[in-house]
Amino acid sequence: MTDNSDEILRRLGERIATSNRILYYPLLVKSAHGCVITDVSGKEYLDFNASWTVAGLGYSNPAVIDAIKSEIESSAGLATCSFPNETVLKFADELASITPGDFAKKVWFGHSGGDACAAAYKLLPLSTKRPRVLSFYGGMHGTDLAGIAMAGHPSTVRFGVPSLVTKVPYAYCYRCPFGLEYPSCGVYCASEFIEDQVFKYVSVPDETAFMMVEAMQSDAGDIVPPKEYLRKLKQTCDKLGILFVADEVKVAPSRTGKLFGVENYGVVPDAVAMGKSIASGMPVGALVAEEDLLDGPFLTSTLAGNSISAAAGLATIRLLKKENLLQHVAEVGEQLKARLEEMKERHQLIGDVRGRGLFVGVEFVKDRRTKLPAKQETAKIVYRAWQLGLITVFVGADQNVLELTPPLIITQAEMEKGLDILEKAISDVENGLVPDSLVQGYTGF
Numbered sequence: 001m002t003d004n005s006d007e008i009l010r011r012l013g014e015r016i017a018t019s020n021r022i023l024y025y026p027l028l029v030k031s032a033h034g035c036v037i038t039d040v041s042g043k044e045y046l047d048f049n050a051s052w053t054v055a056g057l058g059y060s061n062p063a064v065i066d067a068i069k070s071e072i073e074s075s076a077g078l079a080t081c082s083f084p085n086e087t088v089l090k091f092a093d094e095l096a097s098i099t100p101g102d103f104a105k106k107v108w109f110g111h112s113g114g115d116a117c118a119a120a121y122k123l124l125p126l127s128t129k130r131p132r133v134l135s136f137y138g139g140m141h142g143t144d145l146a147g148i149a150m151a152g153h154p155s156t157v158r159f160g161v162p163s164l165v166t167k168v169p170y171a172y173c174y175r176c177p178f179g180l181e182y183p184s185c186g187v188y189c190a191s192e193f194i195e196d197q198v199f200k201y202v203s204v205p206d207e208t209a210f211m212m213v214e215a216m217q218s219d220a221g222d223i224v225p226p227k228e229y230l231r232k233l234k235q236t237c238d239k240l241g242i243l244f245v246a247d248e249v250k251v252a253p254s255r256t257g258k259l260f261g262v263e264n265y266g267v268v269p270d271a272v273a274m275g276k277s278i279a280s281g282m283p284v285g286a287l288v289a290e291e292d293l294l295d296g297p298f299l300t301s302t303l304a305g306n307s308i309s310a311a312a313g314l315a316t317i318r319l320l321k322k323e324n325l326l327q328h329v330a331e332v333g334e335q336l337k338a339r340l341e342e343m344k345e346r347h348q349l350i351g352d353v354r355g356r357g358l359f360v361g362v363e364f365v366k367d368r369r370t371k372l373p374a375k376q377e378t379a380k381i382v383y384r385a386w387q388l389g390l391i392t393v394f395v396g397a398d399q400n401v402l403e404l405t406p407p408l409i410i411t412q413a414e415m416e417k418g419l420d421i422l423e424k425a426i427s428d429v430e431n432g433l434v435p436d437s438l439v440q441g442y443t444g445f
Contacts, residue, residue: 024379024393024442025386032059035407035414037391046418047391048406053250053359056277057319058407064280064315071311080307081300091310094317095278095288098253100260101268104291109284109305113249113275114142116285119299120210120245120271121146127293128243130209133163134198136170137177138220138397141212141247141273150212153219154397155445166203168194170217171225174352174363175371182226190232199240210243210270215261218250219445221396222361222403224354230265243270243293249285250276250359254320254408257330257357264356279313325408332415333357336404339419347426349374349381358410361395362402373398380434383442384425390418399444 009026030040035058037045050056057064071087080088092107099105108119118141125131135141137152148156149163152170169177171189180188199205213233217223237244246269251261253274258264260272271289278284284305287294337355340362344350351365364374364381378400382392395403406418428434 034058067311067315087307088310106291108287111283112285116273116287117141118146125209128209132208134211140219171229205240221401245271282309282312284309329357360404373400379439390421
């Protein structure tokens with residue numbers, strides 16, 4: 001940090017609303033390239049977060065930058081909602097092509113993944129003539145009123161938005177809300193509970209437009225459901241004529257070792273919401289759905305689906321195809337999980353390790369039997385890792401889950417280096433070397 005870092009951080013607190021920030025440590029960034037972030041003092045940090053997965057192809061990707069520059073020179077300021085160009089059309093074609101499902105599709109564009117989820121909330125009840133929505137505990141679908149209405153995350157419930165949304169438990173096997181164990185439970189939380197209870201007493205099927213579900217929950221604690229879970233949910237939706245909408249904002253494209261998270265479960269959704277890394281950091285969100293679902297009344301903004309973001313998105317998709325990252329993600333993801341499982345044997349703070357590809361969560365507990373969340377310890381591990389040169393964050397309803405989502409291009413050597421730092425941070429916290437005072441004010445969500 002530079003000598004004036006305290007002053008800059010003070011100004012940050014005075015000028016930018018706390019509702020606009022999620023802080024874990026006093027990091028002031030000067031630049032970012034590949035998998036490395038450099039602060040204003042010149043210190044480099046290996047990044048295991050990818051800016052909440054936005055930098056899937058790493059920071060400052062040259063091909064994406066070239067595409068942005070070229071489009072800026074030809075169409076800066078173009079409001080493509082009324083004056084579309086071919087770049088936007090090509091991007092929509094690519095999105096329709098790569099999303100699961102062999103049926104005719106249309107694309108709705110916004111500025112973020114939250115916009116895409118909100119579009120489902122606003123448009124699908126109109127197209128189905130059904131007013132209700134089903135979503136899940138722990139879900140995070142954006143922070144406008146539609147996203148908050150569908151969310152089941154502690155960070156949003158205090159807004160108290162009225163809605164026709166019914167929320168049900170997600171398949172969080174490590175902390176089963178029904179007190180059952182997998183696989184003897186028969187995945188009760190899926191079709192049996194929802195069909196026999198929820199759709200009977202709370203949200204009747206002929207009034208329910210769609211089910212909004214994350215293939216793997218992220219902000220709730222990087223929760224990976226059982227292999228049968230999404231398939232059972234989809235079967236229930238199909239049987240009752242309810243649309244299945246997959247929120248893939250955090251995990252698509254390619255983060256789980258598949259282009260889309262639902263592909264790990266053999267499920268084809270009726271609609272897919274995307275954002276974050278789909279355009280390598282340029283503001284874009286997309287909802288791709290069966291072609292008759294998204295036409296409706298005016299629902300856009302002036303710069304939604306702008307050509308510059310579309311150019312970045314096209315470059316991103318082309319790189320994903322060209323670089324054949326899926327196999328790399330699967331291999332490095334296995335390296336990550338294997339090392340974490342080894343750490344679990346040495347560190348009692350680690351209660352659970354879960355994930356697919358480069359979407360991995362480590363849940364910290366004070367006691368493995370009671371599973372009491374180790375919230376303070378998790379914050380200190382994240383802070384200490386930052387001190388040692390590794391960027392991580394914590395998530396979860398109890399803020400005790402370390403989220404590991406490095407750029408997809410991370411090398412095996414970088415992975416080992418980062419994991420060495422992480423283990424040192426865990427050991428330092430276990431040995432009482434990180435005081436509570438260091439993490440005061442760095443509360444995450």
